[in-house]
Amino acid sequence: MEGKEIHKGAIPVWKRYMLTIEEAANYYHIGENKLRMIADEHPEADFIIMNGNRILIKRQKFEEFLDNATVV
Numbered sequence: 001m002e003g004k005e006i007h008k009g010a011i012p013v014w015k016r017y018m019l020t021i022e023e024a025a026n027y028y029h030i031g032e033n034k035l036r037m038i039a040d041e042h043p044e045a046d047f048i049i050m051n052g053n054r055i056l057i058k059r060q061k062f063e064e065f066l067d068n069a070t071v072v
Contacts, residue, residue, distance in 0.1 A: 021036060
């Protein structure tokens, strides 16, 4: 598929439960710095999970957040 390596068992981004900042930036077309800022501004939000110092974003919960946001 046009230079993209396909891994057996890889889950497509739109089906994943959680996304890394890098994956979320590509998926939502929002910059990584902006996503980190949103995570910092909403540390207790239900769409953020901290795995050590790594920020993970719950995809569906973050989509609900974006649906209700007027400005990102």
